[in-house]
Amino acid sequence: MKLNAEQDAAVKLISGPCLVLAGAGSGKTRVITNKIVHLVKHCDYLAKNISAVTFTNKAAREMKERISQSLGKQDARGLMVSTFHSLGLDIIKREYKVLGMKSGFTLFDAQDTMALLKELTQKQLHEDSDLLKALTLQLSQWKNALILPPQAKKYAKGERDIIFAYCYELYQRQLKAYNALDFDDLIVMPTLLFKLNAAVRLRWQKKIRYLLVDEYQDTNTSQYELIKALVGERARFTVVGDDDQSIYSWRGARPENLMLLQRDFPQLKVTKLEQNYRSSQRILKAANALIANNPHEFEKRLFSELGYGEPLKVLFVKNEIHEAQRVVSELSGHKFMNGSAFKDYAVLYRGNHQSRLLEKSLLEHRIPYKISGGTSFFARSEVKDIMAYLKLLVNHNDDNAFLRIVNTPRRMIGPTTLEKLGSYANLRHIGIFAASFEMGLQETLSGRGLAALQAFTKWLVELNDRLTSEDQIAVVRDLINDIGYEDWLYESSPSPKAAEMRMKNVSMLFKWVTQMLKGDDLHEKITLEQVVARLTLRDVLSRNEDEEGMDQVQLMTLHASKGLEFPYVYLIGMEEGLLPHQVSIDEDNVEEERRLAYVGITRAQKELTFIVAKERIQYGEIITSTPSRFLLELPQDDLDWESGPLIKTAEQKQNIAKKGMASLNALFD
DNA sequence: TCGAAAGACTTTTTT
């Protein structure tokens, strides 16, 4: 595929810092991949000195495949294409000693973090799930802004912040005791390390001689600091971003980082990609009209040469049940008429829960579908169990994992035994695993409980010993066999069929572990410890056996759809309170919701259909809804409303009136 | 120690 002039300019800009402002569908991934190929083929860079960073595993995987295709396996050797978090993990893996950590650390996922905080706060805050959520959010925000416990404590004002800052300190101390890290630490730790230790920083600057960052508008403060530390004075980097597609501010993303770049690197060269190669002119016009309602730092005018295209449709349905049925019937009718494939269709929605009814409806019609995003696999108890076993196997200090599986399957180690063990460990300030070997335990614990406990810990120690000398795959296999997990599944599942399903998941997990331990053309061999961390980051090599090849309708959230494209898109739940989500309306953050809608619209290549339900069940109650304000912001001439534009509420009438005024004012400006 | 039944809680988005 040939590059256009702007794309080509962006590729060839290699002597200094480079910012590419790339509108939706303007071929930004193509620029990144071509640039890497260019660097290797024409600029004497070795692939192993180039690092490309993305936000999602999927994006990283696809990019890696594309590059190694055009570069060849040999030249692509050692190329680092990863998510921010995997990059952080790689850095920590090599520098853990400098960071004061022991080898064999555990990565805590959101649930682990939650569980730990729950335990830590039980005495301070009484159990209050809202507060707990606020706390996790606050801790994450502090970390993303590179604020450590001492600073948090110092600058905390108000009772709540003081308590939170104290919890933060406690939490970090506990993580350290477990030899564990959370997701945010994967960015924060390397960043601080580079800030404080020049030697290590230089080593990494030497290793990563060119850095490329995708979806730059999604970076938070700590990520930007990490980038700056990595590129150093040489400032050889390319970042690609689009402020209109910034949809992650809720997790600390700061699209201002696009502006900051100009301040921090005065020699920055900026290129704009404004030709869209994805959507019909009509779809693009609608997207432009929508996003024009947001303020802009960088002006850009996206255009398309792909023909005007069909009008966008707006369908009305009675409720969410009809919505699901309508999508499916529209879709299968359209497919029949057009002779297209299922995989040409995507149904996009705001929240994960909206997929449930769709799934049901698709199942009834025997339509193959794929839900991406949903955590379903790793949320299953059998998968969590095995993951906990693996975590504990590589890190005996992980009390969290210990408590999850010490009695699963049954080992006759009940709550009383564990409580005594726990308080003993607390008393001695050691982990519960280590405590199980202490002689002093004999005084409080009955012989049988102690015997069962020590049998368990001894068994794990032996397995762990084998990790260094033997085939790690065999050790994992033995672990699953030793615990008799399959029998336990059949015992504890409601039906043999359910047990069979669950065992299949265990096998899938085992397969992934095996693949990652072995490595392949694109991926080096890694240790079990790394495998476990990667799995926690949901970074698995090949997706389920049937990733690409299968002809399936795609179901996903708007967030998950970013970066993808589909010929026919259905955008469901286009209602006030759902697409501008109520929470965002209340918090006066409709702009980000508008960007979310923009992302959704710009996924479509040929046809786009909106669906509005007149009523919807929320918390078991029927709510009558009004069409999303975003529908009214689109060019009405290009919209095909099924039953005439419904303008109901006074607010929406006002909205239209205001817009009228605005365009009137524009005439006189 | 386990299963059933009542009760609480959910619905924003992710590494």
Added chain:
DNA sequence: AGTCTTTCGA
């Protein structure tokens, strides 16, 4: 409405 959690009784 549906799912996850807690509680109670056997």
